[in-house]
Amino acid sequence: MRFFISNFKWVMFISGLLTCTMLQALISPQASLISNFGQTIDAPLAEIIVRNWGALIGLVGIMLIYGAFMESVRRFVLVIAGSSKIIFILLVLSSNKSYMGFGAGTAVIVDAIMVVLYIAYLLLTIKRNI
Numbered sequence: 001m002r003f004f005i006s007n008f009k010w011v012m013f014i015s016g017l018l019t020c021t022m023l024q025a026l027i028s029p030q031a032s033l034i035s036n037f038g039q040t041i042d043a044p045l046a047e048i049i050v051r052n053w054g055a056l057i058g059l060v061g062i063m064l065i066y067g068a069f070m071e072s073v074r075r076f077v078l079v080i081a082g083s084s085k086i087i088f089i090l091l092v093l094s095s096n097k098s099y100m101g102f103g104a105g106t107a108v109i110v111d112a113i114m115v116v117l118y119i120a121y122l123l124l125t126i127k128r129n130i
Contacts (some may be wrong), residue, residue, distance in 0.1 A: 008121050009068040012078075015114050016064030019052070023061075025054025036103040060084050070112040072115055075122060085111040 025032035030040050041050070060081050064071035067077030073113050089111055099105060 002025055005124055008117075009071075011117055011121075012068035012074070014066050015081075015117075016061045016066075016068060019061030020058050021061075022054050023058035026051050026058060027054075029054065032108050036107065037099050037104045045082065055127065057084075077120055077123070078118045082115050089115070 018128045024035075029047050032054060033040050033050060041047075058107070064081050067074045067081075089108050092099055092108050100108065
């Protein structure tokens with residue numbers, strides 16, 4: 001357990017880097033939609049929403065990287081990032097159309113692993129913050 005806790009910053013750092021890959025949607029929203037969901041949305045408003053979605057997810061990635069090296073905000077960052085990832089997982093899994101064969105499927109699996117690791121860290125460190 002000590003090894004896991006003392007090296008958790010690297011889990012957060014790698015998790016943050018992977019999460020930052022969604023900044024692709026900010027730069028190229030249609031390419032991001034195709035790679036993640038196998039579809040595009042052809043409307044000017046959709047492009048704004050997808051770009052914003054990519055920016056917000058990218059910011060969560062930056063928060064994870066920051067939290068990896070700033071232990072004082074680590075628990076807060078993990079709760080916010082974990083909540084965001086759980087919402088994404090639930091939305092993808094509850095969709096009428098299966099997106100598991102696209103990038104969203106990979107993201108669901110990787111995000112689920114991340115969430116389990118975040119929860120493990122939060123539970124293992126709860127005594128240290130009381």
